[in-house]
Amino acid sequence: MTEAPVRRRDRERTRSELLRVATEAFAEFGYDGTKVDEIAERTHTTKRMIYYYFGSKEKLYIAVLENAYRGIREAEQSQHVGDLEPVEAVRRIAELTYDHHRNHTDFIRLVSIENINHGRFIRRLDSLRELNQPALGLLEDVLERGRLDGSLRSDVDSIDVHLMISSYCFFQVANQHTFGYLFERDLMAEDRRDHYRDLIGDVVVAWLSR
Amino acid sequence: MTEAPVRRRDRERTRSELLRVATEAFAEFGYDGTKVDEIAERTHTTKRMIYYYFGSKEKLYIAVLENAYRGIREAEQSQHVGDLEPVEAVRRIAELTYDHHRNHTDFIRLVSIENINHGRFIRRLDSLRELNQPALGLLEDVLERGRLDGSLRSDVDSIDVHLMISSYCFFQVANQHTFGYLFERDLMAEDRRDHYRDLIGDVVVAWLSR
Amino acid sequence: MTEAPVRRRDRERTRSELLRVATEAFAEFGYDGTKVDEIAERTHTTKRMIYYYFGSKEKLYIAVLENAYRGIREAEQSQHVGDLEPVEAVRRIAELTYDHHRNHTDFIRLVSIENINHGRFIRRLDSLRELNQPALGLLEDVLERGRLDGSLRSDVDSIDVHLMISSYCFFQVANQHTFGYLFERDLMAEDRRDHYRDLIGDVVVAWLSR
Amino acid sequence: MTEAPVRRRDRERTRSELLRVATEAFAEFGYDGTKVDEIAERTHTTKRMIYYYFGSKEKLYIAVLENAYRGIREAEQSQHVGDLEPVEAVRRIAELTYDHHRNHTDFIRLVSIENINHGRFIRRLDSLRELNQPALGLLEDVLERGRLDGSLRSDVDSIDVHLMISSYCFFQVANQHTFGYLFERDLMAEDRRDHYRDLIGDVVVAWLSR
DNA sequence: AATGAATGAGGGTTCATTCAT
DNA sequence: AATGAATGAACCCTCATTCAT
Structure with a gap:
């Protein structure tokens, strides 16, 4: 049959379409809130295909999770601050992390969902653990440079710095609804974006520089 | 029969037991992940009573959410830092907030869940908005004192400070599973509790003092 | 206690209010479609009172049915055609029956509902059977007069005449929704009322007179 | 296995069996009185299949209603009176309508039920409206013929004639229980069938001929 | 005479998944 | 490799009614 190559191309296309649609759905509704039928309906194929390609809702979700982390890691690899002084580099990392989070709300929500699930699937x-984590490596390099030239404190752990930055950036996206409602402040407002980016930069620099 | 008063007391007891059990269940499984039957089974009454007292799963969840926020607000009111110097007071607020979050993981999870729900119920x-928010009031007082005596920066907004502290504290609890797994670091480990409490204090003081 | 008479008045008032509200509800929603809670909510008392006064939904419905028939029989007794010639009297009976049906749609619907129930409750x-049926008695008198003076056929049964007239009048009310929709003709339109009243009069006169 | 074709055939068979059983059930118990479980139990399949094929109880009922009307319209198409004189033709139409109603009590009851529902589903x-209504067309033809040869009145509307005949025929079936009980007369008794058929014929002829 | 509290039994519906080719 | 048909098990919720003074 001459359809074989076409089939093969469809095969990959179908799989990746399912993955894309499932990512959106899980990110929007959570694990339990997402219905297999719902995913199928947003697709050009049928529900049956989800089972054909992924085996179960759980395995589909795991594929979505892995795919999302992989994408994020790849995106992190494009970050470069090697040509900046350590203090400015650390500020830049905070700022890049901030923008990075704001630009990947689906990923943030998937991580939140996974934690609601007690990290059962990750x-x-x-x-994932074996994938090196570019963001952390970058931070370690800068902290080491700062230690050597005396511009940064030497008594902090890179993971703690990462934790501090991530917490702030994550919260803005993940908790925008409750925080926004309770304090009548839209954390995602475009006209406050610069302000919030500067803020984490300022904090980190104030904390780490000496 | 002497059971009459018991019965009457049961009314309030049944309602509050349902609320308590439901809080645990929703916090553990999320909104969609929690089954009404499951709640009933953990109770001394029947599923029917949930509908008798609360009307629907949704209304029960909303009651749980309101109750959780109310409890937190009440707990916040017991915080006092009035006798400390501004710099130390701000450090203390950060530390109290940290402990507060670690001691109320159910509440943190409910907030996470509510955000996954896009804040639909809050x-x-x-x-809730009308309830004054003691944590914020306390912070405003301290920042004002610091402004007056020159010990703290005068160009920061109290909500931003609250955001920074909350982000850090929230993340530790909310994202412990993914972060713990990926960085092989248990954020909730008891022997690192002091370290993580000091950390947010240090950061805030470094940021705000001058 | 001086409240006794008040109580007694309330008692009757409560019972008759329940009956009135239940009549409306059953007529609107049918037997199965009517919820005991729904009736209670439209009342100034509680659902518990329905059981107190009537014992069950079924018994309440039966009370409604009996009450409705009793009201109709009473209304029929006010009809008089004794001073008209037989032919005109029979026309008048048809016309009165027509108006009577149009003015008691709740009753018509209750009868329909009872037939849907296979007449289980009636x-x-x-x-009811013992209550003499004024409409039929009136008709018998007129037919007898017509027989005697030769103005009406003598070979018809009064129940058959009653059946013919009732069928027409009943249908107009009972089947207005399907007939109205299928033939795009509103049988209950006020501006066609005279036409439809005349029609049954014409038919009956054409049939019976000689 | 030889069952393959059987399975495929089952699909249509299952659907039509559900429709048939549902028709009986709705006609017997009314819309609210019919339980989905009940329908399923009278079937060779499970309750789940009702939702698979029809989506909901409501949609099943609508399918039943449509199917019933469609069957009636088809049955009406087999009526022929073209070779009769107008007067006899109009009598025949009344008689055919009478038998038609007596032979389709399920349909009559469904129409009654639909009217109790205020025609919500029809x-x-x-x-349905687009389906031409053979019964009415037939009547129009006959009235037109009668008008032309002077044997029938020319001032009546075909829909009114249809209304008169339908009312009588419908009532006999629909109200048999209350009428039968109150007047101690079984309208559906086989030995009175001819009498009641003749009756509507006589009335219509007396009314329309001249 | 009147009533607030409680409830067992079922109601319609949806879920992720498997059957059978 | 791909798919249309079918499904058991739950799920949330409502019903008429009774309990216990």
Whole structure:
């Protein structure tokens, strides 16, 4: 049959379409809130295909999670601050992290959902830990440079710095609804974006520089 | 029969037991992940009573959410830092907030869940915004004192400070599973509790003092 | 206690209010479609009172049915055609019946509902058969007069005449929704009322007179 | 296996069996009185299949209603009176309508039920109005013929004639229980069938001929 | 005479998944 | 490799009614 190559191309296309649609759905509704039928309806194929390609809702979700982390890691690799002085580099990392989070709300929500699930599924993704984490490596390099030239404190752990920056950036996206409602302040407002980006930069620099 | 008063007391007891059990269930499984039957089974009454007292799963969840926020607000009111110098007071606020979050993981999870729900339910709780927010009031007082005596920067907004502290504290609890797994670091480990409490204090002081 | 008479008045008032509200509800929603809660909500008392006064939904419905028939019989008794010639009297009976049906749609609907129920409940109302049926008595008198003076056919049964007239009048009210929709003709339109009243009069006169 | 074709055939068979059983059930118990479980139990399949094929109880009922009307319209098409003189033709139409109603009590009851529902569902069946109504067409033809040869009155509307005949025939079936009980007369008794058929013929002829 | 509290039994519906080719 | 048909098990919720003074 001459359809074979076409089939093959469809095969990959179908799979990746399912993955894309499932990512949107899980990010929007959570794990339990997402219905397999709902995903199928947003697709050009049928529900049956989800089982054909992924086996179960759980496995589809795990594929979505892995895919999302992989995409994020790849995006992080494009970050470069090597040509900046350590203090400015650390500020830049905070700012890049901020923008990065704001630009990947689906990913943030998936991480939130996974934590609601007590991290039940991420544990099955050994590959994730093995993927080196560019963001952390970058930070370690800068902190080391700062230590050597005396511009940054030497008594902080890179993971703690990452934690501080991530917490702030994550919260803005993940908790925007409750925080926005309770304090009548839209954390995602475009006209406050610069302000919030500067803020984490200022804090980190104030904390780390000496 | 002497059971009459018991029965009458049961009314309030049944309602509050349902609320308590439901809080645990929703915090553990999320909104969609929680089954009404499941709540009933953990109770001494029947599923029917949930509908008798609360009307629907949704209304029960909203009652849980309101109750959780109310409890937190009350707990916040017991915080006092009035006798400390501004710099130390601001450090203390950060530390109290940290402990506060660690001690109320159910509440943190409910907030996470509510955000996954796009804050759909919290909007129905007008009362929440009207409840004054003690944590914020305390912070405003301290920042004002610091402004007056020159010990703290005068160009920061109290909500931004609250945001920074909250982000850090929230993340530790809310994202412990993914962060813990990926960085092989248990953020909730008891022997690192002091370290993480000091950390947010240091950061805030470094940021705000002058 | 001086409240006794007040109580007694309330008692009757409560019972008759329940009956009135239940009549409306059953007529609107049918037997199964009517919820005991729904009736209670439209009342100034509680659902519990329905059981107190009537014992069950079924018994309430039966009370409604009996009450409705009793009201109709009473209304029929006010009809008089004794001073008209037989032919005109029979026409008048048809016309009065027509108006009578149009003015008692709740009753019509209750009868329809009872037939949907295969007449399950009306059979328990022995009293109904014993109540003499004024409409039929009136008709018998007129037919007898017509027989005697030769103005009306003598070979028809009064129940058959009653059946013919009732069928027409009943249908107009009972089937107005399907007929109105299918033939795009509103049988209850006020501006066609005279036409439809005349029609049954014409038919009956054409049939019976000689 | 030889069951393959059987399975495929089952699809249509299952659907039509559900429709048939549902028709009986709705006609017997009314819309609210019919339980989905009940329908399923009278079937060789499960309750789940009702939702698979029809989506909801409401949609099943609508399918039943449409199907019933469609069957009636088809049955009406087999009526022929073209070779009779107008007067006899109009009598024949009345008689055919009478038998037609007596032979389709399920349909009559469904129409009654639909009217108790205020015609809520029939309005969704646009198709019904578009289906030409053979009974009415037939009547129009005959009235026109009678007008031309002077044997029938020319001042009556075909829909009014249809209304008169339908009312009588419908009532006999629809109200048999209350009428039968109150007047101790079984309208459906086989030995009175001819009498009641003749009766509507006589009335219509007396009314329309001249 | 009157009533607030409680409830067992079922109601319609949806879910993720498997059957059978 | 791909798919249309079918489904058991739950799920949230409502019903008429009774309990216990």
